[in-house]
Amino acid sequence: MRRLMTLFALLCCATLAHTQSAPTQAPSLVDQVLAHLAKHQQVRAEFTQRRENPDLAEPQVSSGDLLFVIGKGMLWHTRAPYDDTLVLSAGDTRRLNAQGKLERVRDGNRGVSQVSGMLQGLLAGKTDEAARQFTITAEGTVDQWTLHFVPKQARVARVLAGITLKGDAFLESIDVNLASGERTAIAFANTRDAGALTPVEASALGAE
Secondary structure, three states, X not given: OHHHHHHXXXXXOOOOOOOOOOOOOOOOHHHHHHHHHOOOOEEEEEEEEEEEOOOOOOOEEEEEXXXXXXXXXXXEEEEEOOOXXXXXXXXXXXXXXXXXXXXXXXXXXXXXXXXXXXXXXXXXXXXXXXXXXXXXXXXXXXXXXXXXXXXXXXXXXXXXXXXXXXXXXXXEEEEEEXXXXXXXXXXXXXXXXXXXXXXXXXXXXXXX
């Protein structure tokens, strides 16, 4: 999980963003995608993460499910190859144990507490500084889109080659390519509006 959080720390810098359009300009595809995603305030999805490294004989694969609640945070539940649930919110990371109690994560890194904010920004369609740090290009339509993020700064490019996001009404995949040749692909499936939260979910996210 720590490796995943490190990759997400890089991705935090690339939260979907767009520059403000002049009133007379038609909305760009990025603008339209953001508006499309912002319609969903609470989202559930299943994920499969596949990490490929030139130094590894076999890819590392994990899977599970997640829950986003705008303004509250995210539950990231890994089911395989081990069971673990992280509760991520701005500035805080906790682990939900088998008894439904929250525990502080002692071995977290700086990127952990930023993951929820990055994904909440994605779903809420909020702007940030990504456009200043990345060259962002869009392909497709608002119903089936691809966004490419290429770092502008040399210090970032030494680590991160690029990020590709794909989706439709929801985010479908995140593809992170490192300059070292390592690649992490996260695919989301069965993505839908979350509906009612369980008592445990609501308590963990402070959404009671």
